[in-house]
Amino acid sequence: AQSVTQLDSQVPVFEEAPVELRCNYSSSVSVYLFWYVQYPNQGLQLLLKYLSGSTLVKGINGFEAEFNKSQTSFHLRKPSVHISDTAEYFCAVRNFGNEKLTFGTGTRLTIIP
Amino acid sequence: DTAVSQTPKYLVTQMGNDKSIKCEQNLGHDTMYWYKQDSKKFLKIMFSYNNKELIINETVPNRFSPKSPDKAHLNLHINSLELGDSAVYFCASSQRAGGYYGYTFGSGTRLTVV
Numbered sequence: 001a002q003s004v005t006q007l008d009s010q011v012p013v014f015e016e017a018p019v020e021l022r023c024n025y026s027s028s029v030s031v032y033l034f035w036y037v038q039y040p041n042q043g044l045q046l047l048l049k050y051l052s053g054s055t056l057v058k059g060i061n062g063f064e065a066e067f068n069k070s071q072t073s074f075h076l077r078k079p080s081v082h083i084s085d086t087a088e089y090f091c092a093v094r095n096f097g098n099e100k101l102t103f104g105t106g107t108r109l110t111i112i113p
Numbered sequence: 114d115t116a117v118s119q120t121p122k123y124l125v126t127q128m129g130n131d132k133s134i135k136c137e138q139n140l141g142h143d144t145m146y147w148y149k150q151d152s153k154k155f156l157k158i159m160f161s162y163n164n165k166e167l168i169i170n171e172t173v174p175n176r177f178s179p180k181s182p183d184k185a186h187l188n189l190h191i192n193s194l195e196l197g198d199s200a201v202y203f204c205a206s207s208q209r210a211g212g213y214y215g216y217t218f219g220s221g222t223r224l225t226v227v
Contacts, residue, residue, distance in 0.1 A: 034216075036218075038154075042220060042221075043117075043203060043218040043219055043220040043221050044156075044203065044205075044218040045218075046215065046216070046217075049215075088154055090156065099144065099161055099163070099168060099169060099207075099209070100158055100161070100169055101146075101158070101216055102158075103155075103156040103157075105153070105154070105155055106154045106155070106156075108154075
């Protein structure tokens with residue numbers, strides 16, 4: 001079975017500061033990894049995904065994530081955050097050959113002006 | 114031109130009622146899903162259909178019944194609504210051919226049972 005752990009439920013960050021949102025996964029097989037963002041009262045939007053190849057993945061809105069197989073991690077980073085980045089961020093995992101996308105519990109990113 | 118659209122956006126109803134939520138996608142995807150997001154924002158898959166065939170059926174009360182008339186539509190019917198059914202329900206779609214790489218979500222239906 002696959003699972004995802006997001007270690008931080010809330011992360012407050014000052015505007016223009018860097019941020020890292022942590023995600024660890026557990027699976028007995030190879031995986032695909034995703035980060036989604038949910039703005040208040042909206043649906044989920046795909047930020048970026050890791051399928052194969054380069055372990056550093058770049059997404060929309062200046063976000064990037066690094067796949068680390070040995071540490072089973074897929075942390076999300078942004079070098080300088082903006083007020084508009086205030087949202088809930090979800091890490092998700094899917095095993096090869098499995099249709100099910102399993103989400104972590106989410107991290108609420110709050111930007112402090 | 115909404116890719117995955119759900120109706121209604123908000124639904125307030127009394128305990129014991131029966132209600133339906135509809136979902137339609139115009140992306141040409143062959144697989145559709147229902148997810149439930151609880152008050153703590155936790156997202157859990159409920160059902161998935163591929164070309165009208167049920168392929169994922171998680172542990173969900175049998176008061177919940179999905180129906181997929183065609184691969185572009187997936188509806189969720191809920192009988193005898195309970196207070197604990199209050200949540201946001203998200204529909205999503207993806208394409209099996211090519212490995213389910215992209216899930217596209219609808220904007221959600223906020224169900225409140227009173």
